[in-house]
Amino acid sequence: MNRDEIIEVVKPVIENRDCFLWGLEILRGKKRPTIRIYIETDEGANIEDCENISKDLNYELALEDSFMEDYILEVSTPGIDRKIFYIDQLEGLLGENFKVKLRQAQDNIKNFEGCISDYNKDTFTIDCKNGSFLIKFSDIEMCRVNPNFKDIVRMGENYGR
Structure with missing residues (x-):
């Protein structure tokens, strides 16, 4: 799966939890890639939002046939020193x-x-x-x-x- 295909899968899951996708990074590791997803809300996302979305995404990504088998998933807020993606x-x-x-x-x-x-x-x-x-x-x-x-x-x- 490429970046756009991953976004297509994760965006509805994130929006289902009343959050929005701030950005996504795919970091190529030696053994397996890391998918880093940044979420936000108008009021500011919190740790519970990250935890719930992480669980939902692990389930959803496991259902995807075309998805890479072994990966690390990280879900967080963009933080105070947020990276600008768009x-x-x-x-x-x-x-x-x-x-x-x-x-x-x-x-x-x-x-x-x-x-x-x-x-x-x-x-x-x-x-x-x-x-x-x-x-x-x-x-x-x-x-x-x-x-x-x-x-x-x-x-x-x-x-x-």
Whole structure:
């Protein structure tokens, strides 16, 4: 099964538990692959959501004839330093600090750190110390929220509100 086929199987299972698929990664291990699934809800997914969906997915994936036999399944929330899988996930995160790594250097720069100030269906603008850069989402290798942990500790449970 490829990534899209796995998404086709797992997405309805996740949605059946009132969650949505944030992202999916397939990591090739030496002996067996790891399927890492990130789930979220509008209120924030919790450990029980992850546990229930993990159980449901183990059952559902076992029923799939075309599915790889031996794998490791991980289900978690995207976390505070969430990886961005789709450009529309930037909604609600404008102004947050991000780390971005490109597949190929742009303006002789491959790694960016700064605030994302704008996005559309194909590109986003990241404001860094050395200027603003327009980046095609299709050119990124990795885009992840880069939270300031000092602010998180200082603000405690009020962080992000």
